[in-house]
Amino acid sequence: MVEKLTPRLQKQSTFKREPLQVGLKLAVTLLFLATGSSYQSLQYSFRVEASTICKFIPEICKAIIAIYKDEVLCCPKTEEECKEVAARFSSRWNYHNFLGPVDGKHIAIKKPPNAGSYYYNYKGLHSIVLMVVADATYKLFYVDVGAEGGALDEGTWSKRSLHDAVEENRARVPQPEPLPNDDQPVPYHYIGDDAFALRTWMMKSFSHRS
Incomplete structure (x- = not known):
């Protein structure tokens, strides 16, 4: 999943800071979807600010849908x-x-x-x-x-x-x-x-x- 999502989600490095790795953001998102853990709980588990988590989880979800929708959801059409x-x-x-x-x-x-x-x-x-x-x-x-x-x-x-x-x-x-x-x-x-x-x-x- 990281390999498929990286081209769509990878951020550019800047002189101020390095972007979070796609694998880390994906792990946070999957745990959130699987358990319903709060942003505060995920913050302590992954050492990522809750304010940052609430911004990238919708982004990761949209990317998963865009990349996997046609592959995973194959509703019969004939x-x-x-x-x-x-x-x-x-x-x-x-x-x-x-x-x-x-x-x-x-x-x-x-x-x-x-x-x-x-x-x-x-x-x-x-x-x-x-x-x-x-x-x-x-x-x-x-x-x-x-x-x-x-x-x-x-x-x-x-x-x-x-x-x-x-x-x-x-x-x-x-x-x-x-x-x-x-x-x-x-x-x-x-x-x-x-x-x-x-x-x-x-x-x-x-x-x-x-």
């Missing part, structure tokens, strides 16, 4: 690629015509100015929502982050680009096909929890209500 995702679920988990599980994760934030209750969620804290879809090996291939935490998963999902693409037949979801050893076509579909609405392309658990 019918053949969707079938490849389904084939991996079939072979690994013996579940067929499956395009991936959909779920949301609340990420706690400080209340934005003049935000009212838009970011206040059912857990009693302010948050933004990370909405993801994963493949058969737990690798995320669709990520959308930033929706207001005050909405439920279904409300958040219904405003995401992948949802619109499936609804408008732009996501190249394959036509229904029979399951193994059967002759009745079954739609290719995603799976969500009880917060999601049932669709021909979205399966959910039985609600056990009424």
